[in-house]
Amino acid sequence: xxxxxxxxxxxxxxxxxxxxxxxxxxxxxxxxxxxxxxxxxxxxxxxxxxxxxxxxxxxxxxxxxxxxxxxxxxxxxxxxxxxxxxxxxxxxxxxxxxxxxxxxxxxxxxxxxxxxxxxxxxxxxxxxxxxxxxxxxxxxxxxxxxxxxxxxxxxxxxxxxxxxxxxxxxxxxxxxxxxxxxxxxxxxxxxxxxxxxxxxxxxxxxxxxxxxxxxxxxxxxxxxxxxxxxxxxxxxxxxxxxxxxxxxxxxxxxxxxxxxxxxxxxxxxxxxxxxxxxxxxxxxxxxxxxxxxxxxxxxxxxxxxxxxxxxxxxxxxxxxxxxxxxxxxxxxxxxxxxxxxxxxxxxxxxxxxxxxxxxxxxxxxxxxxxxxxxxxxxxxxxxxxxxxxxxxxxxxxxxxxxxxxxxxxxxxxxxxxxxxxxxxx
Amino acid sequence: xxxxxxxxxxxxxxxxxxxxxxxxxxxxxxxxxxxxxxxxxxxxxxxxxxxxxxxxxxxxxxxxxxxxxxxxxxxxxxxxxxxxxxxxxxxxxxxxxxxxxxxxxxxxxxxxxxxxxxxxxxxxxxxxxxxxxxxxxxxxxxxxxxxxxxxxxxxxxxxxxxxxxxxxxxxxxxxxxxxxxxxxxxxxxxxxxxxxxxxxxxxxxxxxxxxxxxxxxxxxxxxxxxxxxxxxxxxxxxxxxxxxxxxxxxxxxxxxxxxxxxxxxxxxxxxxxxxxxxxxxxxxxxxxxxxxxxxxxxxxxxxxxxxxxxxx
Numbered sequence: 001x002x003x004x005x006x007x008x009x010x011x012x013x014x015x016x017x018x019x020x021x022x023x024x025x026x027x028x029x030x031x032x033x034x035x036x037x038x039x040x041x042x043x044x045x046x047x048x049x050x051x052x053x054x055x056x057x058x059x060x061x062x063x064x065x066x067x068x069x070x071x072x073x074x075x076x077x078x079x080x081x082x083x084x085x086x087x088x089x090x091x092x093x094x095x096x097x098x099x100x101x102x103x104x105x106x107x108x109x110x111x112x113x114x115x116x117x118x119x120x121x122x123x124x125x126x127x128x129x130x131x132x133x134x135x136x137x138x139x140x141x142x143x144x145x146x147x148x149x150x151x152x153x154x155x156x157x158x159x160x161x162x163x164x165x166x167x168x169x170x171x172x173x174x175x176x177x178x179x180x181x182x183x184x185x186x187x188x189x190x191x192x193x194x195x196x197x198x199x200x201x202x203x204x205x206x207x208x209x210x211x212x213x214x215x216x217x218x219x220x221x222x223x224x225x226x227x228x229x230x231x232x233x234x235x236x237x238x239x240x241x242x243x244x245x246x247x248x249x250x251x252x253x254x255x256x257x258x259x260x261x262x263x264x265x266x267x268x269x270x271x272x273x274x275x276x277x278x279x280x281x282x283x284x285x286x287x288x289x290x291x292x293x294x295x296x297x298x299x300x301x302x303x304x305x306x307x308x309x310x311x312x313x314x315x316x317x318x319x320x321x322x323x324x325x326x327x328x329x330x331x332x333x334x335x336x337x338x339x340x341x342x343x344x345x346x347x348x349x350x351x352x353x354x355x356x357x358x359x360x361x362x363x364x365x366x367x368x369x370x371x372x373x374x375x376x377x378x379x380x381x382x383x384x385x386x387x388x389x390x391x392x393x394x395x396x397x398x399x400x401x402x403x404x405x406x407x408x409x410x411x412x413x414x415x416x417x418x419x420x421x422x423x424x425x
Numbered sequence: 426x427x428x429x430x431x432x433x434x435x436x437x438x439x440x441x442x443x444x445x446x447x448x449x450x451x452x453x454x455x456x457x458x459x460x461x462x463x464x465x466x467x468x469x470x471x472x473x474x475x476x477x478x479x480x481x482x483x484x485x486x487x488x489x490x491x492x493x494x495x496x497x498x499x500x501x502x503x504x505x506x507x508x509x510x511x512x513x514x515x516x517x518x519x520x521x522x523x524x525x526x527x528x529x530x531x532x533x534x535x536x537x538x539x540x541x542x543x544x545x546x547x548x549x550x551x552x553x554x555x556x557x558x559x560x561x562x563x564x565x566x567x568x569x570x571x572x573x574x575x576x577x578x579x580x581x582x583x584x585x586x587x588x589x590x591x592x593x594x595x596x597x598x599x600x601x602x603x604x605x606x607x608x609x610x611x612x613x614x615x616x617x618x619x620x621x622x623x624x625x626x627x628x629x630x631x632x633x634x635x636x637x638x639x640x641x642x643x644x645x646x647x648x649x650x651x652x653x654x655x656x657x658x659x660x661x662x663x664x665x666x667x668x669x670x671x672x673x674x675x676x677x678x679x680x681x682x683x684x685x686x687x688x689x690x691x692x693x694x695x696x697x698x699x700x701x702x703x704x705x706x707x708x709x710x711x712x713x714x715x716x717x718x719x720x721x722x723x724x725x726x727x728x729x730x731x732x733x734x735x736x737x
Contacts, residue, residue: 258597259593421509425502425708
């Protein structure tokens, strides 16, 4: 009896000792970053198609930091808000930068990276894109990483068959559509079932080619609670004409477009069912899956009679940020510095069809995207309408309703009223 | 024998005293503490996982929080804006209308099926199993399958049959899309209601039917004067529980129309969820609070109504 009890006592002491040692190891791990307890660094990136690419990059980084790093690669962006709410955000974010992301920076949830920004050599026009959304005063909250350029995708073979040139004005564009239609070719493939494709394609291209989107939203935000359908800047006032033109363009879509989605569109365009397709470069990889030799070209949608007005739609496909609440900010910033090295960033953009964001970034290697390189170089680009309206307003659905035949004027009025209501609270 | 034993009991003591007597005696038996212990885990979990988060949510509905970071108190502002927001009001209108329609469709069909499946027909058990299948399939999968059906085969069928209005998918028709949601939701919800009705029908004593048929009652007469009154408690439960469930419609709508076309089929829960996902936390918490009060009212009505009736 006595022996067994002593044994259990020893056992208990041993367990406690082991626990204590573990706790100590954990503590030193937190403080020193060296030893058995290594800090866990969560790297969040939002591109499912780049998982293996970033996986390899992280392996390279691990090799540079042997043994002192527990690096977790996450692509779960749906719990991002929840992560911030629970004070448990990722340590380094590498994510699409848009208005949704900007709200994290606006509320001061992202740390100041101004020292990194000085070394990162970001092209000024690209940095301007960051500042088109609400920022946190006195901070550089995000470092742009990769930019996507989007414009009308067209089938070069179909254009050549009908002796068509890339249109440079709005009326030329309509002529191209008419010629194709008379020849029995569907000019445009639309995927109206998926509201986001309408917002990012038809709407963004039409409005972005017609008005200065950044200026419009900065003035609209400046109105604050005075915004509304009858204000000096409003969706009703400024979007009406571009969207009327958009409806004309949309009328060249294939029959039954209302019940087709993104997947249908990639498939149909890859097999030459239509001459044009309003999608971004992310669709190129999908099109290649069906038809690796699809003869795709890219041109910006002309919306005026002046060829100089043509612009391409860009978005900061990836931007880097470190939350204020990051549990391992130091390894996170080391990883950030690693990722923005030109010899790491440039091959990434080459592999994923992105445009570089540094002032000295090399041009794209993709033959299709070369068509719009000039616009990127001259900063003739805009960020789309679809990334400037808060998602709490169901604007993508409104745009879908407009294309499906709902009254344009009243829908824009609803959009204005939603915007004003949001500004009032 | 039994009647002679029972009679003096109820006869000798006034019924009120008979009821309160044992209840008073039961108030402090020693078993009570044990019963409380049994309740404790459930109460603790409920408080921790439901009550506290709900309280926190209600608290935030008086702020301008986006779910994290800095925030200010804005009083009742969110509520004031809420009641003048046509988008939100439309979501309420749609959800209520959809729930009412669905609850009617579900109960009529489920009762019919239950009547059929409790009558003397062949392969009763096999049929019951088949009809219960939709209940065990995930809603989102059902929704995607039906989305395909509504988008491709149905319009093609309508085209070959020459039914003009149905040649375009009803999912993209703002005036008809809701019908597809009612149909699919009903298809999924019918089995559960049917099971409850089946259970209810089995409680109706067979001898009542025998007696009434000797008196010359038609099957129809039997249904309206015997079956329906006797299972009215089950009808009530099915109606209220179903209605409450349909008010929270989410998965099937997301899979079928995603709230579209336009905003024609956007439900309350979709609006609330978008608030958390898209940084409108406080505002949609106000919405959630209102929604909570509505469902609470329904639950109280249900409690009150079923207190007497559901004891079949």
